[in-house]
Amino acid sequence: MDVIVRPTSELKGEIGALSSKNYTTRYLLVAALAEGTSTVHYPAHSEDSDAMRRCIQDLGAVLEEDDEKIVITGFGRNPKDVKELNVGNAGAVLRFLMAVTALCPEVTFVNSYPDSLGKRPHDDLIEALGGMRVEIEHRDGKLPITIRGGNPKGGKIKVSGAVSSQYLSALLFLTPLLVEDSEIEVLGDLKSKVVVGQTLEVLEQAGIIIHASDDYMNFRIPGGQTYQAKTYTVQGDYPGSAAILAAAAVTKSDVKIFRLAEKSKQGERAVVDVLQMMDVPLTHTDGTVHVQGNGRLRPVEFDGDAATDAVLAMVAAAVFADGTSRFYNVENLRYKECDRITDYLNELRKAGANVEERQAEIIVHGRPSGLEGGVEINAHYDHRVIMALTVVGLRCKKPLVIKDAHHVAKSYPQFFDHISALGAAVEWV
Numbered sequence: 001m002d003v004i005v006r007p008t009s010e011l012k013g014e015i016g017a018l019s020s021k022n023y024t025t026r027y028l029l030v031a032a033l034a035e036g037t038s039t040v041h042y043p044a045h046s047e048d049s050d051a052m053r054r055c056i057q058d059l060g061a062v063l064e065e066d067d068e069k070i071v072i073t074g075f076g077r078n079p080k081d082v083k084e085l086n087v088g089n090a091g092a093v094l095r096f097l098m099a100v101t102a103l104c105p106e107v108t109f110v111n112s113y114p115d116s117l118g119k120r121p122h123d124d125l126i127e128a129l130g131g132m133r134v135e136i137e138h139r140d141g142k143l144p145i146t147i148r149g150g151n152p153k154g155g156k157i158k159v160s161g162a163v164s165s166q167y168l169s170a171l172l173f174l175t176p177l178l179v180e181d182s183e184i185e186v187l188g189d190l191k192s193k194v195v196v197g198q199t200l201e202v203l204e205q206a207g208i209i210i211h212a213s214d215d216y217m218n219f220r221i222p223g224g225q226t227y228q229a230k231t232y233t234v235q236g237d238y239p240g241s242a243a244i245l246a247a248a249a250v251t252k253s254d255v256k257i258f259r260l261a262e263k264s265k266q267g268e269r270a271v272v273d274v275l276q277m278m279d280v281p282l283t284h285t286d287g288t289v290h291v292q293g294n295g296r297l298r299p300v301e302f303d304g305d306a307a308t309d310a311v312l313a314m315v316a317a318a319v320f321a322d323g324t325s326r327f328y329n330v331e332n333l334r335y336k337e338c339d340r341i342t343d344y345l346n347e348l349r350k351a352g353a354n355v356e357e358r359q360a361e362i363i364v365h366g367r368p369s370g371l372e373g374g375v376e377i378n379a380h381y382d383h384r385v386i387m388a389l390t391v392v393g394l395r396c397k398k399p400l401v402i403k404d405a406h407h408v409a410k411s412y413p414q415f416f417d418h419i420s421a422l423g424a425a426v427e428w429v
């Protein structure tokens, strides 16, 4: 399904933030790894969180849910001997479960999104697991992937963090369950380092002990641990809310988003600071971000690795700034649902934006007078491209048609409902 985004000058109203995708996937997983019954309040409902829900059920967790919570009885360190798992298009879910299914005799992860997740690399995790007595069959580091485990070993483990932090997080979920102690050394750079903080926070809440160096490059994990059954509450999601905040920043607006904790470990919380640096009038108190935009923005320079899933939304805002913005240290955006540098900038250019790419940088020459628009946008299966181009469409002179906009449901199925409730002229066709 496609969406038409028509020029919209004003946004007004209040919404509750969607629930965090990254915390939901983590809480569901630690609940499944626990022996006993855990409760997750306010879980996200999106394709990615549903993928984790489906897979842990396939692996033997028992779930009961109502509108507000999921009650999960875990399988502990004994997942069911399942033959096949389908994670949809969810990268983090795939990587976390590639590690956890090392406890199973043989599981194949199918390739249901050949043009998106099917193109993403998993070599660094495959290599690390390979050194842990796990045999892996794969197509050049990509899906479909078969994991033959059963009795993985700990000890000294090395993993590269240069492409994704998800490989390290995956090993942090698995290693506490191993018989022996483990030491994980991260090789090269560690990208999206802040997300590892979310993994450690959740592991600690689940009663797991991990000794981490301050720079997250070395870890000591005692073996033989048990995940405890607990009650968790999922916080609001900054990466999805970043798109709504960017939309409020590029229009004349009076928009409030509730449930965005000031003290969150989500790196994308930085979107609030970045918009402030861009002179967008806003306040952030008691978990509410209140934007009173006037459509005028100053350019900004920002290390995007600190807020990886909000970069596209911030770039969309910078498209209308009165000068040149630069988002650097963002190479790993190339290894997401699409190449979020080349593919995304091509779509922005179609709409009329003046943008340049480097291997690890996005440069935006702002056009405060707005863009021409009047074109069709290829979503590249990417929810964040869809949301960012919606922001841009609000300030195009002619409508943008976003093809296959239903892929927004990967993280934020209610996105178009929320933005239209604020007054954006968007329509499904």
Ligand SMILES: O=C(O)C1=C[C@@H](OP(=O)(O)O)[C@@H](O)[C@H](O)C1
Residues within 6 Å of the ligand: 022, 025, 092, 163, 164, 165, 166, 169, 191, 192, 195, 308, 309, 332
């Ligand atoms: O661990 C996680 O849940 C995630 C880690 C990040 O990926 P990378 O570490 O690959 O950048 C982020 O972009 C993704 O949306 C979710």
Ligand SMILES: C=C(OP(=O)(O)O)C(=O)O
Residues within 6 Å of the ligand: 048, 089, 090, 091, 092, 093, 309, 336, 337, 384, 411
């Ligand atoms: C990249 C993302 O997710 P994943 O890596 O889990 O597919 C995202 O949500 O933007």
